[in-house]
Amino acid sequence: MIAPSGASRDPDAAWIERAKRGDRAAYRVLITRHQQRTGAVLRRMLLPAGLDHLTEDLAQETFTRAFRALREFEVDGVARFSTWLLRIATRLAINELQRGRLELVPEPSFEAIASAQRADTGHERRRLAQAIVRAVATLPPEHRAVFVLREYEGLEYAEIASIVGIELGTVKSRLSRARATLRTALEEVRHG
Amino acid sequence: MAEHDEEELDRLDLDAWTVEPLDAGFENRVLAGLDEVDAANERPSSTRRRTGAAVCLAVAAGLLLTLLVTRDAADAANVIVVDDRARIISSEGAEISWAEVGGKILVDHRIGEARYQVAGGTPFEVTTPAGGITVSGTVFTVEVTTMHDSRRAKPLIAGTLLAGSFVTAVAVLDGDVQVHNDYGSVAVAAGETVRMTDASAPRAAEPATAPKSRSSIPGASQDAHGGDRSTRARHRDEMRERIRQALETRNEPSPAADEPATEGLATGALDQAYIREVIAEDLIPLARECYEEALSRLPRLDGRLVLQFTIMGDASVGGIVDAVELGEGTDIIDPQMVECMSESMASVTFHPPKEGGAVVVTYPFVFEPGNDD
Numbered sequence: 001m002i003a004p005s006g007a008s009r010d011p012d013a014a015w016i017e018r019a020k021r022g023d024r025a026a027y028r029v030l031i032t033r034h035q036q037r038t039g040a041v042l043r044r045m046l047l048p049a050g051l052d053h054l055t056e057d058l059a060q061e062t063f064t065r066a067f068r069a070l071r072e073f074e075v076d077g078v079a080r081f082s083t084w085l086l087r088i089a090t091r092l093a094i095n096e097l098q099r100g101r102l103e104l105v106p107e108p109s110f111e112a113i114a115s116a117q118r119a120d121t122g123h124e125r126r127r128l129a130q131a132i133v134r135a136v137a138t139l140p141p142e143h144r145a146v147f148v149l150r151e152y153e154g155l156e157y158a159e160i161a162s163i164v165g166i167e168l169g170t171v172k173s174r175l176s177r178a179r180a181t182l183r184t185a186l187e188e189v190r191h192g
Numbered sequence: 193m194a195e196h197d198e199e200e201l202d203r204l205d206l207d208a209w210t211v212e213p214l215d216a217g218f219e220n221r222v223l224a225g226l227d228e229v230d231a232a233n234e235r236p237s238s239t240r241r242r243t244g245a246a247v248c249l250a251v252a253a254g255l256l257l258t259l260l261v262t263r264d265a266a267d268a269a270n271v272i273v274v275d276d277r278a279r280i281i282s283s284e285g286a287e288i289s290w291a292e293v294g295g296k297i298l299v300d301h302r303i304g305e306a307r308y309q310v311a312g313g314t315p316f317e318v319t320t321p322a323g324g325i326t327v328s329g330t331v332f333t334v335e336v337t338t339m340h341d342s343r344r345a346k347p348l349i350a351g352t353l354l355a356g357s358f359v360t361a362v363a364v365l366d367g368d369v370q371v372h373n374d375y376g377s378v379a380v381a382a383g384e385t386v387r388m389t390d391a392s393a394p395r396a397a398e399p400a401t402a403p404k405s406r407s408s409i410p411g412a413s414q415d416a417h418g419g420d421r422s423t424r425a426r427h428r429d430e431m432r433e434r435i436r437q438a439l440e441t442r443n444e445p446s447p448a449a450d451e452p453a454t455e456g457l458a459t460g461a462l463d464q465a466y467i468r469e470v471i472a473e474d475l476i477p478l479a480r481e482c483y484e485e486a487l488s489r490l491p492r493l494d495g496r497l498v499l500q501f502t503i504m505g506d507a508s509v510g511g512i513v514d515a516v517e518l519g520e521g522t523d524i525i526d527p528q529m530v531e532c533m534s535e536s537m538a539s540v541t542f543h544p545p546k547e548g549g550a551v552v553v554t555y556p557f558v559f560e561p562g563n564d565d
Contacts, residue, residue: 024223027222027223027226028219028223031218031219031222031223032219035214035218035219036213036214039211039213039214039218040211040213043211043212044209044211047211050471050472050476051472051476052472053472053473053476055214056214056215056218059214059218060218060221060222060225063222064222064225064226067226099480099484125208126208128205128208128209129208129209129210132205132206132208132209133209151201151206152206176199179199179200179201180199182201182206183199183201186201186202186205
């Protein structure tokens, strides 16, 4: 589908304007453009806590909330639509995780991580994935969000700070601690 | 990334963790959800009406009225008046529609709970995913849930241990009804309750009562999730006996009547990923309730709770969780929490092990309060 004219800094600007006028096709485009990233962030936040089955529900809730509030969203404002969407998704995941956390710790006899995992080639890749999930499971929700948004979505510090609602310095310190946790876990796999 | 960190992790290692994309058709589901919200918000608040494809009946003469009560409805209960012959009082989230065809009232009750009051002599038929109810003047309650959610339903159908995807429970308060599906039919009189699923015949349950309020954990006859403990235990005993008989019939070694299954039976005959998936979907929500209740009494409670349980079953009967025990490595000793988790584990339904028999599973859970530092 060719994007309508009138593009501004936000690559979604034109579609947002059409969606504000009730254009269903524009809604569909916005969903299609952002659903994979939204789903990936949610799944990486929720799966280590055994809440992967909530991923689709929270993804749907994310878009529903965004579209209900679309009239208030400023296309030329400070945040891009993608950042705003991730903020909603991340906050939903953090709230879910903070409702009395319950972690699933796989026993050594359980080699499969979860049904959401794709089959990897090679025993070591599988062990690495298991180690990452175990290590991420130990991160508090906001640390987990910082780690996932940086390491798997490649977002910059300022954007992460805006999404999670913390200071830039806090992003860096939490990321540093998360990486230390992951580094230890990965080294155990490499040398264990 | 514009910013470069000295501490960056090995990209190749991190990429070992891949995740599945959202299911196909996700955008359609989002848009469908938006349509429902828009429809609900555009209608007058006193009456929620929506015409749609929920019930499509060609009516030569008479009235077609479809009332869809969605989860977004403002009222906790909705009253549907079917002219002066019947009333349907549905709970929030119930999905019910009706039509009159040739003087007979036909109701499509897809999910949720509703009470029906039908004037004497009125031909009245209710269809649910698990079967139908035929009445001619009576007062009765119908509750439809998915098997997945049945353990979290009100006491009316909690503790159901039947095969199938949907559970319909019918409790008759006055008059009598005929409850039927492809597997059987049974007449139900006032004071009686039956349950049926889309894969099993209607069968009698506990006497019809008003819905019980949830009691606190232990000391009460109800468990932490609103189910009747003795009823659930009785059902489990029945299932255990049926499984034992089925296994004996097939000349397989089976547990003695009063003893739980042992590791001597076929082990490793259930896929570990399947077990993990069932626990994640069916047990974790219950476990969270156990934990939240425990935190209300002990705000700093945390630690490890290991459950060792046996999944036993036969393909002709189904599977149950038997003999739940605390495993080595448990350091949560709050008895109420332990009891809640054990009962929750016992209520989970698994497919029977391949070829029948039993599988012993050891599963650890780590609980941490939701404090962020």
